[in-house]
Amino acid sequence: MSLAAHFDIQYTRILDDSGRALAPLPPFAKDAAALTELYRWMTLIRAFDAKAVALQRTGQLGTFASMLGQEAIQAGIGSAMTAEDVLLSSYREQGALLMRGVTMKDLFLYWGGDERGSHFSGARGDFPICVTIAAHATHAVGVAYAIKLRRQPRVAVCTLGDGATSKGDFYEGINAAGAWQLPLVFFVSNNQWAISTPRTTQTAAQTFAQKAIAGGIEGLQVDGNDVLAVRQAMDTALAKARGGGGPTLIEALTYRLSDHTTADDASRYRGADEVAAAWKLEPVARLRAFLTQGGAWDKAREDTLLHECNAQVQAAVEAYQNEPPPALTQMFDHLYAGVPAALQKQRAAVLAESA
């Protein structure tokens, strides 16, 4: 018997549960302005999230998927990527999309049942939210292949949940990314649940990071509630990809504090204790503690920020509500580049029947 191969999976955190630095900070984390900017985004995302849930509860929005508890992931991804990079996200990384230029109004439109929400005001090269779990892992391979073929200094980032790693598309994606050494970062937000299915039902793998080994690519684990760790991992993976070093899979350990979506009731399948324990580790408070400890934050600044965020969200709600209704022909007009002759009759029928 001889050793054919050997693998280690490393776990990284920079801040402990109470927001104290565990080791010397990486360079970017010494820039207080940058960190308060991250904090501002995390706070805005949480405000947006709360409002979206409220709109749904009052019948003003359709089903909505909350990001509660996963704000550090949003901020880490959103702040690390350049405008030219391409984000291919699931419904759980709307915060990262916001940071990339998608507007809150866009997202309200989307969850409000209007395709115009995916027209995206900014981040025009990013993919629309992928609802069919893990299908976009293969799209990401195509994007990254195109980038590599054209020798561009860009990277595709594909975000997935823990549940998504059970699907063949995920694996086909990581395997192909490895085979071609593509500029591609897979980011798995392991929030412990896929609707009612706990992570232990998904897989016997001790970590999701080790799934990378099957594709012959690098895999690593970070504390997903520690925005500094997320950001650092993203920075490293993006730089590696941009430099021709190939793909990385990052597993971020976090927790879905909310129901799966507004159509779900998580109390049916998980205990209040578990959720209460998870609240103690949530990322916004942790970064606030760190900033406060370093003197970069205080109650007054917090109050101002909350006020600003709420105003910003409220403005977006109004923009959403003031949006004129969609054209009835929307379903035809952007299906093909032009409306084929065979569809003209149907298009006319929609107009006639709604007249």
Next chain:
Amino acid sequence: MSLAAHFDIQYTRILDDSGRALAPLPPFAKDAAALTELYRWMTLIRAFDAKAVALQRTGQLGTFASMLGQEAIQAGIGSAMTAEDVLLSSYREQGALLMRGVTMKDLFLYWGGDERGSHFSGARGDFPICVTIAAHATHAVGVAYAIKLRRQPRVAVCTLGDGATSKGDFYEGINAAGAWQLPLVFFVSNNQWAISTPRTTQTAAQTFAQKAIAGGIEGLQVDGNDVLAVRQAMDTALAKARGGGGPTLIEALTYRLSDHTTADDASRYRGADEVAAAWKLEPVARLRAFLTQGGAWDKAREDTLLHECNAQVQAAVEAYQNEPPPALTQMFDHLYAGVPAALQKQRAAVLAESA
């Protein structure tokens, strides 16, 4: 940074390239009768294989997939499994099927374009050959789940090629097998090629055994041209599975000495040198060398065996050729348990039009 997980992939061989034992033999390998029986099967499989190719070349058989060079895999798998176990194989493990009771006539019928070939004279619980690559990895999960649910001492064995490991189904299968700790052995015959695609195009993974890590299951590598190593790995994996220890993935390193199928011409995409080098490692000669060194084999026995094998193959060819033609209604009569009313008219039409 801390270590989250750690993995080793081991490689095992028992005989060296010239058939000499590298270490003390495992118990089963000390039974000369058992080993000559393995050798007999490997020889028969090679004779069957050569005849099938010849039949195809002379228009008496359709496309055929040869096993040339992979006989040790057949014998290792076929001899290790019990009759009650279930084999789910690709087209490349016909030898294992033969050892389990499928007849050469069955296989000739199958490749001759007749569904009756998969009716299987023996091995009645084994799956028909799976042509859609890796789809049977999920069937194997279902079989193994049923076995586990009923607490039976049986194991499902799923054989796949190196190319098959790129497909989502393969991964969904190993992941689920791990999640439920099923009595299931995945056997990857890494013969270095998937049609014209070399293994390096399939994946950046250094080994195929390490794909197991993604499913949280045990993975190991053996010399697939060393029947003793294959047999030992199978024995261990089957015993573990039968004892409730869960699934294993075995990668067997071998080489496809033939064209992909009779429809392929491998000289288009790989060099003669490579093939010539691989011939030096082929499994039949290796086991013969081992047996000869130990005095269990000689030229006379070899001649007798070849004569017997050829006669056996020839008898099967005749049985195949004497098989009455299939019923015209074969396509209807076994589609559903009964022929639905809606299909009766079509069934009658086939008979009428062929009258």
Next chain:
Amino acid sequence: MAQITLVEAVNLALRHEMARDADVVVLGQDVGRDGGVFRATLGLLDAFGPGRVIDTPLAEALIAGMSIGMAAEGLKPVAEIQFSGFAYTVIDQILNHAGRLRHRTQGRMRCPMVLRTPCGAGIHAPEHHSESPEAMFAHIPGIRVVYPSSPRRAYGLLLAAIRDPDPVLFLEPTRLYRLFKEEVTDNGDALALDQCITLREGTDITLVSWGAMVYESLAAADALAAEGIAVEVIDVATLKPLDMDTILASVARSGRCVIVSEAARTAGFASEIAANLADDGLLTLRAPVLRVTGYDTVVPLARLENHYLPSAERIVSAAKHAMTFS
């Protein structure tokens, strides 16, 4: 005897058959503790345990493929695909394997499995949750395709599906899941799997539909009756194998037929029925065979969904158009 909804009828049939037959197992995403996202499998975990009520990893091809393996081993898997939009990934397994296992092995192996999936639009759901894939499945040899439209029919047809010795795709109209209740007796009586069901008799025109569109067709029939037009309403119920005899006999009487389907029009199942009428029914037709269908577009998100879906009004106007021929 109780008044129950369609989704409760599905649950009742599952419960009945799991109690009667120890080989029946239920599997899918979130079918266990959660009872399925629509609650179709509610309470089954507690009643039958995690061995037989199986939460799977998030992998539809796996769910379909492992059902095939289970069925081959003698179990009777009833698998749930969470939403119809995620059923396309199982076509490969159903077409290349489930529908072929018996034929491929010339009867040596069998594949008695049921694949359930909620279908259709009209509940303001997110993307991919409003699909009508029935035509694709109805094209597949070796399987059955069943689509109930009321609690009682859901109960009886699901029992039949589970007991059938071959693979059955069982489509459930989400829009009707909780729309109305019906009295369902839990007597274990299965319905026939190869018969259209005539819900209402009438000799002027025949309305043919399935799933949630049966509901719209009945509403249209009421409206038309008010105008003196006698409508026969046929629920296809089992799309494959198709009972054209019932439809042909009805059209032979009425001479007019409107087929209603919410799926995209081109190559939809409405076309199959119309094609049969154009052949075996041609000489009895007094009017063009009209199809009231979804458009050849993606089902729009919630805000335009109702402009896409066939409505009773659209059916009425098609029927009136057919009545102009005589």
Next chain:
Amino acid sequence: MAQITLVEAVNLALRHEMARDADVVVLGQDVGRDGGVFRATLGLLDAFGPGRVIDTPLAEALIAGMSIGMAAEGLKPVAEIQFSGFAYTVIDQILNHAGRLRHRTQGRMRCPMVLRTPCGAGIHAPEHHSESPEAMFAHIPGIRVVYPSSPRRAYGLLLAAIRDPDPVLFLEPTRLYRLFKEEVTDNGDALALDQCITLREGTDITLVSWGAMVYESLAAADALAAEGIAVEVIDVATLKPLDMDTILASVARSGRCVIVSEAARTAGFASEIAANLADDGLLTLRAPVLRVTGYDTVVPLARLENHYLPSAERIVSAAKHAMTFS
């Protein structure tokens, strides 16, 4: 100008467009050194290099999915699925993503990709190599489905498909790959992607078909002509969007229509055409619309394949039956 086979015409079109447009890339299993198992991509690797002629891992969903990503980035991927039987795993990607990317983003993104796959039976191939999945794809909104039946049409239609700004499924009849040659000028002229092609004129009856069945239909037309029956033969060529106008105009003249398709009958594309005739063409029909199709069974292996496939004889007998009506 040269006499070439259909598969050579495919190769020629690929080569032409790759030379003309640096954004065109070819990908699939064994498309590189091997030139594809049918040699459709022969020589492209040497001409355009491994960056643009891409051997992929063995994963069809990946091939379809990465094509979508490439197309969104502005490349024009032409992907090959090795055999039609392995195309079912890509339905999810084509339906849920390729056909929806433009609509989902309201025109912000586009998906100009071609998915080529050999189709149809008749070459005594192994299991899963004889499929006719066109109806399933024709049901999908947002895509085009093209199926040439001669070298010249393969060349012109493939150029059009690659240049089209939306996803195109391009089906190639394996049975015709090398059956005959035709003169093809490599002039870069694309054919229209939304027109049926009338191959032969005749006023007694209209034969409608696509792919390899066009060949059988032409043979049937010859045989019928010998008996004095004047047959119009229409090659549908582009199934989606469908040019019903040409078919309706022909049937308006002939009053009779036989549709020929080797796919399984139920919910096949022949039914779509028949359904349109039963609606918009009803008043011009003098005879039932007949469909000569494959049976609702699995395509049998080689020994019974010819009993499954529609033959010129079956078409002739259907046409003669239609002629008994007047």
